[in-house]
Amino acid sequence: MVERTAQKSLPLILAREFASNVATPLTILDEEGTLVFFNEPAERLIGRTHAELGDLSEEEWRARFTTERLDGSPVAIDETPTAVALRHRRPAHETLVYTMLDGQRRTLSVTAIPMLERGQELAGVVVVFWEAGQG
Amino acid sequence: MKAVVWGCRGSLAAPGADTIRYGGNTSCIELGLAEGPPVVVDAGTGIRLLGLELASSEGPIHLCLTHLHMDHLEGLGFFVPLWQPERELHIWGPASPVDGLMERIARYLSPPLFPVELSDVPARLTFHDVPDGEFELGSARVRAEPVAHRGPTVGYRFEEAGTVLTYIPDHEPYLGVEPEEAEPAWISGFALAEGADLLMHDAQYFEHEYPNHVGWGHSSVAHAVSFGRTANVRKLVLFHHDPLHTDEQLDALGARARELWGEDGVPPELAREGTTLQVGATSRLTAS
Numbered sequence: 001m002v003e004r005t006a007q008k009s010l011p012l013i014l015a016r017e018f019a020s021n022v023a024t025p026l027t028i029l030d031e032e033g034t035l036v037f038f039n040e041p042a043e044r045l046i047g048r049t050h051a052e053l054g055d056l057s058e059e060e061w062r063a064r065f066t067t068e069r070l071d072g073s074p075v076a077i078d079e080t081p082t083a084v085a086l087r088h089r090r091p092a093h094e095t096l097v098y099t100m101l102d103g104q105r106r107t108l109s110v111t112a113i114p115m116l117e118r119g120q121e122l123a124g125v126v127v128v129f130w131e132a133g134q135g
Numbered sequence: 136m137k138a139v140v141w142g143c144r145g146s147l148a149a150p151g152a153d154t155i156r157y158g159g160n161t162s163c164i165e166l167g168l169a170e171g172p173p174v175v176v177d178a179g180t181g182i183r184l185l186g187l188e189l190a191s192s193e194g195p196i197h198l199c200l201t202h203l204h205m206d207h208l209e210g211l212g213f214f215v216p217l218w219q220p221e222r223e224l225h226i227w228g229p230a231s232p233v234d235g236l237m238e239r240i241a242r243y244l245s246p247p248l249f250p251v252e253l254s255d256v257p258a259r260l261t262f263h264d265v266p267d268g269e270f271e272l273g274s275a276r277v278r279a280e281p282v283a284h285r286g287p288t289v290g291y292r293f294e295e296a297g298t299v300l301t302y303i304p305d306h307e308p309y310l311g312v313e314p315e316e317a318e319p320a321w322i323s324g325f326a327l328a329e330g331a332d333l334l335m336h337d338a339q340y341f342e343h344e345y346p347n348h349v350g351w352g353h354s355s356v357a358h359a360v361s362f363g364r365t366a367n368v369r370k371l372v373l374f375h376h377d378p379l380h381t382d383e384q385l386d387a388l389g390a391r392a393r394e395l396w397g398e399d400g401v402p403p404e405l406a407r408e409g410t411t412l413q414v415g416a417t418s419r420l421t422a423s
Contacts, residue, residue, distance in 0.1 A: 005319050007326035010281040016321060017311035118230045118287060119267070 011115045011123035012036070025129040031122045033058030033086050045129055047102030058086075066099040070107070085112035085125045095132055107132040136275070136295045136414040137167040138302075138335070142181020143406035145305070145339050145353070145375030146206050153381040158408020160184075161206040162304050162375065164335070167411075168295055171273015176291060176302055177201055181408065182210035190215040197272050199265075199279070200228035201304060202288035203239055211240070212249050220257040227279070229287040230264035237262040265289055283307050283323035284352035292327045300414045301331040301368070304375045307352045314361035328366035333414045335406060336362060338373035341388060356388050360395040360403065371396070371403040372412060 008016075012030060016037045019026040025042035029035055035056040043049045056064070067075045075096060077083060084092035093111045100106055109130040115123045142148075142160030150159035161179025168174060172195045175185060189196060196216055201207055216222045228236045237253070240262070244253040253260075265279035274296070279289040282303055290303035308323045319325050328334050338359035340348055345355035353375065354362070363371035373392055376385055385405055392403040406412075 004329055005326055007280075007320050007322075010283065010323055013321055013323050014283065014310075021311050116232075118232045118281070120232070 008036070009117065009123045011117060015115060015124065015126055019126070027127045027129070029058075029082065029086065029125040029127065031124055033082075033125075035061045036124075042129060045100065045106060045108065045131065047100040047104060053101075064101060068097045070095065070097060072097075081110045081112035082125060082127055085114045085127075086122070089114045089116065089122055136169075136293065136298050136300055138300055138333070138412045138414065139165040139167065139185075140181075140406050140408055140410050140412065141165060141185045142177075142179045142210075143374050143376060143408055144179075144206075144378060145337070147378040148180045148206075148209075149378035153383075156382040156407065157376055157385050157405060159378075160408055161209065162201075163210060164302065166275070166293060166300070168273045168275050171275070172197055174199065174272050174275070174293075177207045177304065178209070178211040178214065179206050180210045180213075183213045186210075186213065186215035186217075190219070193221075195223035195225060197225045197227065199272075199277070199291055200226065201290065201302070202229055202284065202286055203243075204286070204305070205243070207304070208240065208243055212244055212251070217256055217258050222258040223261070224258045225261045225263060227263045227265050229279070229281065229289045231287045235262065236264055278327065280324070280327055282327070283310055288352075290324050290327045292331070298414050299331040300333045300335070300412075301328045302335045302374075303327060304335065304337055305352055306337045306362075307350070307354055307358075308362050309354070309358045310350060314358060314365070317365075319365060322362070322365065324362070325366055328362065328368055331366065331368045333370050333372060333412060334363050334366065334368040335372045335374045335412075337375045338388065338392065338405075339375050339377045341391070344377075356392050357395055360392055363403065364396070370401045373403060373405045376405070 015028050019039040023041050025045050027038040027042050038050050081092035081094050091113045095109045097107050111128045113126045117123045141163040144159050144161050148159050148161050160181035162177040163179045163181030164176045166174040174197045176199045241253040269276050269278050275293045278292040282290045284305045293300045303324050336359050337354045338356045339353040340355045342355045342357045389405045396403050
């Protein structure tokens with residue numbers, strides 16, 4: 001039997017095409033939390049390209065980025081906007097301090113939006129980053 | 136398996152002297168399966184003539200809708216089996232996050248757009264949201280998946296005895312991405328079409344027309360050929376002809392498709408109303 005290609009869901013495909021065509025920094029996670037895409041504006045904040053990193057499971061990307069609150073206190077894994085969108089399927093927003101892959105510390109406003117398919121299943125999460133202080 | 140083309144025009148029925156060879160009726164095909172009830176796909180104006188043929192048959196009929204744009208639904212009210220009290224008609228279509236399939240179809244089959252309410256239709260109707268995963272219709276295994284087109288839309292993959300027919304009449308798989316940059320797993324509809332013996336696919340526009348219609352949910356002939364090539368289909372049949380395209384223009388579109396396809400394999404053809412497509416090793420197209 002011929003093995004068929006595992007295709008991404010349509011919301012995920014359309015989200016990636018959308019992200020590829022806008023100047024707003026966006027990352028796309030699938031329904032399991034795997035980081036499957038980030039666009040060129042996000043690459044500038046993350047410090048690496050998606051081509052260099054490839055897909056990262058939730059465990060992998062959590063291990064690579066450190067996150068803290070503006071007062072320096074740590075953020076629990078399940079309290080980041082991305083985790084809230086993934087686990088609770090609702091939008092979440094917060095401004096946090098990230099240490100990126102290039103070693104830079106950046107204060108980012110992060111909004112994570114769950115994408116629900118027509119049957120209300122989670123297709124993935126779109127995460128919008130905005131560097132605090134930028135217009 | 137075979138497919139009879141009862142309508143292959145897109146957007147709007149286009150009868151007339153200039154469209155007589157490829158036909159002016161909107162989307163409708165009839166599947167011929169080894170076993171099981173008749174399976175009709177889409178209810179454009181082509182379904183009217185098919186309904187006259189099926190009227191003398193008995194038993195259930197399955198109607199699979201790709202979506203509810205008018206060119207895929209407008210013939211339903213004129214489908215004779217709909218008006219037969221003893222007829223069992225199963226209507227399959229894409230799920231919507233808001234209304235059920237029946238409620239959405241009733242928007243058309245009700246005043247002021249139609250003189251009779253859907254609730255007054257005498258046939259015994261059952262509406263089904265297409266499920267995730269495969270389901271069976273007669274001797275075919277069927278898979279329906281969302282594809283890139285405006286509004287809830289699915290394409291269908293019918294598999295019977297090792298042969299596969301894929302039908303994606305309205306589809307814009309390369310919206311916002313160049314075909315050569317798209318990885319298969321990230322192409323809308325790819326899994327439906329992969330390795331199909333016969334792919335019936337949207338090719339509404341010439342390449343020079345497409346830039347003015349980006350985002351309308353349809354393909355250029357080049358996109359259709361790229362999609363068929365990437366999915367490694369045995370034969371590509373171009374579908375959903377633009378209502379403004381004459382027979383002569385469609386001849387040119389077909390020639391362009393064959394040029395883009397190249398020398399190897401089976402050259403693409405345009406769907407023609409009134410023809411029968413044999414699905415299999417050769418995927419022949421014959422006048423019925």
